[in-house]
Amino acid sequence: MNWSFAADETPASVIEAEAAVWRPLAEAARELVDLCVMSDVDDDEVRAAQADVEAAVARLRKVRRTQTLGQEHLTAGRRRPWGNPVIGLRNPIAPPLEVRSHPDGRAETDFHCGAAYEGPPGLVHGGVVALILDQVLGHSVGAAGRPGMTGTLTLVYRQGTPLGDLRVESWIDREDGIKTWAKARMIGPDGVTAEAEGVFILPRAVRERLSRRP
């Protein structure tokens, strides 16, 4: 997903203006998602809120994209993950994570998981833990110049991950031919809650590009 090296030739000011329009909508929608599971207002208030949301839906539905954001950005030679369900600024499913990555493949992120990510009572859903770890592993291999799709992903759950403020750290473990092994860990207030290892396969386009390097 992150292996497209295509530059986004849209001027930064245009991208920022676009973000300034869509980001606040997604932020309001994230609050709505949280309140769908955390609100305790009476039935009439829920119905009135529903009508408000339906009004927003009616507005936004007037013009629908023919391609997803991922597809359009690919077509346009861009790399702008605004629709991504973990880091996408336009995606209310995403907390969203802001991942810092380094050329050696280290990556880290501090973020918050609220009630909408709950699996066991008070804990983050184990599958959400997997989703987030997979995303950050992808940043590691991308930052190290070894991007690719996940081939295998192994998760070991050490303890429940409490809802709240969390951190993920990720790094490259080793490389061999077209494969890259990356590892990551989820860290809560009581230490490491889960560990992940991902094997990423270099896509053909990247292999050919790398082989053309002097």
Next chain:
Amino acid sequence: MNWSFAADETPASVIEAEAAVWRPLAEAARELVDLCVMSDVDDDEVRAAQADVEAAVARLRKVRRTQTLGQEHLTAGRRRPWGNPVIGLRNPIAPPLEVRSHPDGRAETDFHCGAAYEGPPGLVHGGVVALILDQVLGHSVGAAGRPGMTGTLTLVYRQGTPLGDLRVESWIDREDGIKTWAKARMIGPDGVTAEAEGVFILPRAVRERLSRRP
């Protein structure tokens, strides 16, 4: 997460009335989530939609639960996963899946993943694939009377999972003491896209209950 055998003593009619209030709100919010990534209306329309969503947020924020749905249902001796991010009827993050399970531990579900679940262009995010497979594996072990939290989860990605209509099938592979191995596969229009194996650990409360059986 599904190991609580506590019965929900709320009358079915009360549960259905509550669902009838919250389900339509979550459905509208799901449409909103989709449109946050798929709408292409002009800036003024986006801002007007944002105001609508903020009005809904202001209503729902008037009374906030002190416990998450998972915690409250546990306290109340209930088992009603309405807040779950994969199957929760009140959670707009959830597609939501409707999982059918059988006493032998088989489980299956047919569902739709739209643009909000996109990772690589046109494909479901690999971490979302993991999230969904983990959830369905949990239904298998629960249905087989061997519930528990995920200990380890291993995913093998065979091909990209296209956005759209998908199916997951899950079953028990073997049991040994407190451990249960369950397997699952994600199936798209071109066959199996990913396979998962989860090891689930019987929680102490369930072990004690099983040991008291004649």
